[in-house]
Amino acid sequence: MAKSKSMAIFVSGLWKENPVFRQILGICSALAVTNLMMNTLIMGLSLIFVTAMSNLTVSALRSITPVRIRMMVQTLIIASYVIIVDILLKAHLPDISEALGPYVGLIITNCIIMGRCEAFARHNTPWPSLLDGVASGCGYAFVLLTVAFFRELLGFGTVFGVRLMPGGWTNWTIMVMAPGAFFMLGGFIWVARSFGPRDGEKPEGAR
Amino acid sequence: MELGLSAFVIFFAAIFTNNILLTNFLGMCSFLAVSREVKSSLGLGLAVIFVMTCTSALNYLVYHHLLVPLDLVHFRYIVFIIVIAAFVQIVEMVIERFSPVLYVILGIFIPLITVNCAILGVALFMIIRDYSFSQSVAYGAGGGIGWTLAIVAMGGIRQRMKGAKVPRPLEGPGITLIIAGLMALAFIGFTGMIQIQ
Numbered sequence: 001m002a003k004s005k006s007m008a009i010f011v012s013g014l015w016k017e018n019p020v021f022r023q024i025l026g027i028c029s030a031l032a033v034t035n036l037m038m039n040t041l042i043m044g045l046s047l048i049f050v051t052a053m054s055n056l057t058v059s060a061l062r063s064i065t066p067v068r069i070r071m072m073v074q075t076l077i078i079a080s081y082v083i084i085v086d087i088l089l090k091a092h093l094p095d096i097s098e099a100l101g102p103y104v105g106l107i108i109t110n111c112i113i114m115g116r117c118e119a120f121a122r123h124n125t126p127w128p129s130l131l132d133g134v135a136s137g138c139g140y141a142f143v144l145l146t147v148a149f150f151r152e153l154l155g156f157g158t159v160f161g162v163r164l165m166p167g168g169w170t171n172w173t174i175m176v177m178a179p180g181a182f183f184m185l186g187g188f189i190w191v192a193r194s195f196g197p198r199d200g201e202k203p204e205g206a207r
Numbered sequence: 208m209e210l211g212l213s214a215f216v217i218f219f220a221a222i223f224t225n226n227i228l229l230t231n232f233l234g235m236c237s238f239l240a241v242s243r244e245v246k247s248s249l250g251l252g253l254a255v256i257f258v259m260t261c262t263s264a265l266n267y268l269v270y271h272h273l274l275v276p277l278d279l280v281h282f283r284y285i286v287f288i289i290v291i292a293a294f295v296q297i298v299e300m301v302i303e304r305f306s307p308v309l310y311v312i313l314g315i316f317i318p319l320i321t322v323n324c325a326i327l328g329v330a331l332f333m334i335i336r337d338y339s340f341s342q343s344v345a346y347g348a349g350g351g352i353g354w355t356l357a358i359v360a361m362g363g364i365r366q367r368m369k370g371a372k373v374p375r376p377l378e379g380p381g382i383t384l385i386i387a388g389l390m391a392l393a394f395i396g397f398t399g400m401i402q403i404q
Contacts, residue, residue, distance in 0.1 A: 024380045027235040028324050072292075079285045087281060102331035105284050109324035111236055177395065178230045182388030186381050193376035 006131055013135025019112040020143040021192040026112040029103050030144055031181040037160045040148035042089070042096050044141025046104065048134060050081045051113050055133030057081075059121040074117045075108070082107045112136055143192075147184050151175045214345035217338070221349025224398050227325055228357040229391040231332075234325030238358055238387075239380050241319075248362030251316040252355025256348065258298065258320050259329055262291050263347025266330040267340055287330045295321050325354055360390065 019025045026047075033043045057077045058065075065073050086104050089097040097104065107113070116136050121129040152158055155175035157165035174180045227233045234255070241251050266287050274280050299317045303310045320326060329350050333343045364386055373382050 024239060025236065027239065028232050028328075031232040031235065075288055075292075076285060079288060082284055083281055086284075101335055102328055105331045106233075106324050106328055108284055108288060109327050174392075177391075178232070179388040179391040179395065181232065182384050182391055186377075186384035186388060189381040189384065190374070190377045193381065 006128070009128060009131050010135045010138075013132060013137075014139045014142065018139040018143065018192075019115070019136050020140055021189045023115070025115055026110045026140055027185070029106060029110060030140070030147065031178075031185060032103050033100060034144055034148040034181060034184075035151055035155065035176040036099075037145065037148050037152050039096055039099050040144045041141075042093065043100060043103065044137070044144055046085045046089070047107060047110065047112070047140055048137030050078065050085060050107055051116060051137040051140075052130050052133035053081050054078045054113055055116055055121040055129040056126050058117045059124055059126045059129035062122055070122070071114075074114060078113050078117075079108050112140055143188065147181075147188055151180055151184055155180065212342065214341040217342050218345040218349040221346050222353040222356065223394065224400055226353040226357060226394055227329065227350040228354050229387065229394045231328065233328035234323050234354055237319055237323050238354075238361070239383055241316075242358050242361040242383065243365055245359055245362040245366060247316075248358045249355070250312055251319065252351075252358050254313045254316045254320055255323065255325065255354055256351035258291075258295060258317075259326055259351035259354075260344060260348040261298075262294050262326055263329050263333060263350075264340070264344050265290055265294060267333065267338075267343040270330075270334060283331075283334065284327075287327055291326050291330075292321050325350065357387075357390065361386065 013019075017023065020027070020030055029043060029047075033039050054074070054077050058074055061073070061077075082105065085107070086097075089100070089104060116133055120132045124132070149159060152160075153164060154172045157163060157169045157171055172180070175184070221227065225231065228235070228238060237251065242248050269286060269290055270280075270283060274283055274286060279286075295317060302313065302317070329347050333346055338346060361383070365383065368382075377385075
């Protein structure tokens, strides 16, 4: 029973209620960091860590947090974990930290995390909350990696810096520039929404 | 990062060549959600311009005169968020008290701004690029105007598209992203003029 419930949480975070293409949350960084697979992977891992840990913390503190100031408390919890990630990246992966620039700090305003804290962690015990955080984070990372895979492949002819395209390949420079990000994510949402459940979907998907 | 860049150049660069929304992707959430009509887009845009200009000045002062001397730069994320949230709260109270007309126009948009990542993004960019005070304020104002320009244009396009037949899975965010891509493509035309990075 417990196992199947964990499974259900995972599946819903990864596909059924995927934060990016179902709920349209966290779009900013989904567009900004996806021109290289490596940056995207680090960003995805950072987000999984922050979402999971803040969900855990919010859930553990849920009985002693006054309802009226809970937003402030949640923001502070999230910001603390982001600072940890930022310091770690600066120390161990300075190149990537520089490439990601302000987008590491912007994890704080990534609505996925706040959304999960509000919608799930506030009403559930720590263990499922942690799982829910990991699942949502993985859903986000999955979309980002897919988008990044195509952008890097078409824009540079490489994947993780390894050349895949044949010699005569002309790079689609537009793919690594801003418009390519919009087209790719728009296309991804189109494909993803063509499959999967339609029920319960409002005619205007965005919030 | 040229330090000699005048505030005036940064102001225009932030509007056109380095549009905060179309090249840096900041503030996408509210961009996708609110851009259905010109009227509401303009309301939110005006509120963003005002808050962005003032908070970039405030954050600059707090960062350089409080955090740097105290060696607390790692706490800048928390401090910036608190400054922005507090400022937005104060603005809301002041407007409600002194200008009911403005409150009716901007009222519902003001709380939305706290979670608009463009505001925090501007503050972080200004630190990373080492701007001076006047450059920071110019960047904040230009960024706000650029953001407003993009969202109002998008509102106009989406208003026109209401009757259009869009493939079902592409409705809403999908098509909005693709239109934004086309707009970004148009804005690339400006890039030759000035460059800040």
